[in-house]
Structures are given as structure tokens and as C-alpha cells.
Amino acid sequence: MSRRPDADVPPGLLLVDKAGGMTSHDVVARARRVLSVRKVGHAGTLDPMATGLLVLGVGAATRLLGYVGGHDKTYEATIRLGQSTVTDDREGEVLTTSSTAHLGDDAVVAALATQTGPLQQVPSSVSAVKVEGRRSYDRVRAGEAVELAARSVTVHRLDVRDIRRPQPELIDVDVTVACTAGTYIRAIARDAGAALGVGGHLTALRRIASGPFSVERAAPVEEAGAALAAGGGDGFLPLTQAATSVFPTRQVTVEEARALSYGQRIPATGTPGPHAAVDPDGRLVALLEDSGTAARVAVGFPPGGAVAASPT
Structure with missing residues (x-):
């Protein structure tokens, strides 16, 4: 099966119930084959002997993995x-x-x-x-x-x-x-x-x-990949849902979303830590972090485009 552009695959997190005997790299490789895409990563390894929850990121959602991996x-x-x-x-x-x-x-x-x-x-x-x-x-x-x-x-x-x-x-x-x-x-x-x-x-x-993810929502890697391809089901969290599961949500206006897409700053959120900026259509626009009286883009998620990180 030939690879398709990563942009053709909806970004999100796969919640995989890893079988024993597989390395985390094995699971990532299998997800790449199932989805026929390249951009897949994991949020923290599991030993081959271990089973259970392994969180994978697909496409732009790989930029969430560094935050997800540090959870309890x-x-x-x-x-x-x-x-x-x-x-x-x-x-x-x-x-x-x-x-x-x-x-x-x-x-x-x-x-x-x-x-x-x-x-x-x-x-x-x-x-x-x-x-x-x-x-x-x-x-x-x-x-x-x-x-x-x-x-x-x-x-x-x-x-x-x-x-x-x-x-x-x-x-x-x-x-x-x-x-x-x-x-x-x-x-x-x-x-x-x-x-x-x-x-x-x-x-x-x-x-x-x-963190906020449980093995109860997970599935074998093939089933999780099929859920992503189908747009929903056990083992798959779309990008916005994945981000708002991890971070507090900041609802932004159309004008604020447009400003963020250009890397501009908007008024500060007022609480520490990253926030998921979500526009009126429910699309994840960026991860925001306060810097003084303004909130800056830590990671941007342009519609249909490459993920961008703003200058600090």
C-alpha cells in the first residue's frame, strides 16, 4: 500500500492497548502501516513485557506528545x-x-x-x-x-x-x-x-x-487506527478533543483565532500553564501560554497546514 500525504489523515491521539511482546517502536511502526502515514510518535515507552495504555500521536497531534508524556x-x-x-x-x-x-x-x-x-x-x-x-x-x-x-x-x-x-x-x-x-x-x-x-x-x-487517558478507552493498534480512519470510535481522540482532555480550554473569537494564525498575541488567559485555544467552529487553533499581559502561541495548528511553533 502506498503512503498517502499525512495531511490526508485526520490528526489525533490513538489510545492503544499494547499487547505483550511488542516494543513501543513496534506499535508505532504498525500504526504507520495501518494508516499508511509517516508522522506517528508515542508518549512514553512501555517495556515489551508490559501491556496496556500506550498513547500515540498522529500528524499534528504529535506536537501534543511532549506534554502528554509527562503526566502521572x-x-x-x-x-x-x-x-x-x-x-x-x-x-x-x-x-x-x-x-x-x-x-x-x-x-x-x-x-x-x-x-x-x-x-x-x-x-x-x-x-x-x-x-x-x-x-x-x-x-x-x-x-x-x-x-x-x-x-x-x-x-x-x-x-x-x-x-x-x-x-x-x-x-x-x-x-x-x-x-x-x-x-x-x-x-x-x-x-x-x-x-x-x-x-x-x-x-x-x-x-x-x-494523565487523563484510561486503558478503558483504548483498543488494539489496528482497531484504533481503523477508528481514526472512520472518524471516531474506541482508541481515537480527534485533535481538539485530545487537546482539551489535557489542557484547560480557552474559547477564542474568530478575530482572535485569525490573529493567532499569524502568530500574534491576544489578551492573557490569566492562569498559568498551556491552554487549548478553540475557535467558534470547535477547531483547535493553538496552545497558548501567558507572557505578561498577553497570551502567545506556544504551538499553532493552522487549518490543513503544517504545525507551527511561534517565536518566544
Whole structure:
């Protein structure tokens, strides 16, 4: 199938329910094939093992992804205590095995409670973090020893949903985690296991929310792409709806919309942060940010044209 111009495809966000075994890049590539367009990107990766919500931008909506990716996330996960692995998840070689027979449920809950609030979290060495321009996992696979710097993250909530003992010496814990972007759920499993002295790793991970978007509205990538092509359906948010889901809405007049299309400023919105400027026809005109007594265009969305960013 030949590619069609990106302008022929309505811009918007795809809310994809990613299947296990696929990288985020795989999902983007599949969306490009389904839609026969080039301009597709994603708002934050999911490990191949993970399933759940992956937000894609198509066409002009790719300019929203930098804002969407920084939102808080919510995950459902299963932590296995009693084994540590090289990748801190089930896909890595088992490094240590220790009996958990002496651990009661209260001790498990208490250890996981220490993984809440502001944390200095060290990512897994087998992660996508770049070290001097190269992915950490590439350096590890090349035989290098990699020690990553701790980063500040916040776990807003960690709820223990179930504790099971699949074997006498292992414990599986189902949890729901709400956290800031950049938090590694694998690291929570690793660090809780280390605190208990038995090791831990992640056996399942599913992202169920990212900012205002929920996996309940998501669909497999092929179905989400079909919804975009059809102009509506599960897995697709048109550009204006996508922007107003993320940002406060600023209704602008026809005259203000025209001024914004030329990169001109209009009276300030009066509240901090980006606002979605929407004209009387319901079209997204721009993302606005206040600068003194005026609001300037941070990102413009000309009708049928290329996305423009205004000079600061």
C-alpha cells in the first residue's frame, strides 16, 4: 500500500492497548502501516513485557506528545518475592533465590509501604536510560558494567490487592501503583525484595492510565487506527478533543483565532500553564501560554497546514 500525504489523515491521539511482546517502536511502526502515514510518535515507552495504555500521536497531534508524556501514570503489577533477576523482571536470568517462608503478609505490606512518597530510585541497568549517548541496555549487552544515577520520583499510592504463595518459598503480590512519569515499577519490586532480604522482580505489568487517558478507552493498534480512519470510535481522540482532555480550554473569537494564525498575541488567559485555544467552529487553533499581559502561541495548528511553533 502506498503512503498517502499525512495531511490526508485526520490528526489525533490513538489510545492503544499494547499487547505483550511488542516494543513501543513496534506499535508505532504498525500504526504507520495501518494508516499508511509517516508522522506517528508515542508518549512514553512501555517495556515489551508490559501491556496496556500506550498513547500515540498522529500528524499534528504529535506536537501534543511532549506534554502528554509527562503526566502521572497508574499501573497494575505483580511482584514476585524470593527471586532477583538481571533485568528486575521475569525476562531476565535469575540471579538469586531465597526462601520467603519466614515472611508474613504484614512484613510484605510494610516493605512495599516504604516504596511510597518521594524516592531516589536507581533505574535497572537494563533500561533505556542513555549513558554518554548509548542506551544502558546496549552497554550491558556489550559486557559493560553500568551503574545508573538515582533519580527523583514520587509514588503517590501503592495499594496491595492480593498476596499469594504459588510455591512454599515464593510470594506473589498484586499491586496498583500511581506514580510520576519516569518511575520504574521494576525498581519497586527489586528494592522491596532487597529490603526483605529475599530479592524481588516483576512478573506482570499493565499501564491502566496516563494523565487523563484510561486503558478503558483504548483498543488494539489496528482497531484504533481503523477508528481514526472512520472518524471516531474506541482508541481515537480527534485533535481538539485530545487537546482539551489535557489542557484547560480557552474559547477564542474568530478575530482572535485569525490573529493567532499569524502568530500574534491576544489578551492573557490569566492562569498559568498551556491552554487549548478553540475557535467558534470547535477547531483547535493553538496552545497558548501567558507572557505578561498577553497570551502567545506556544504551538499553532493552522487549518490543513503544517504545525507551527511561534517565536518566544
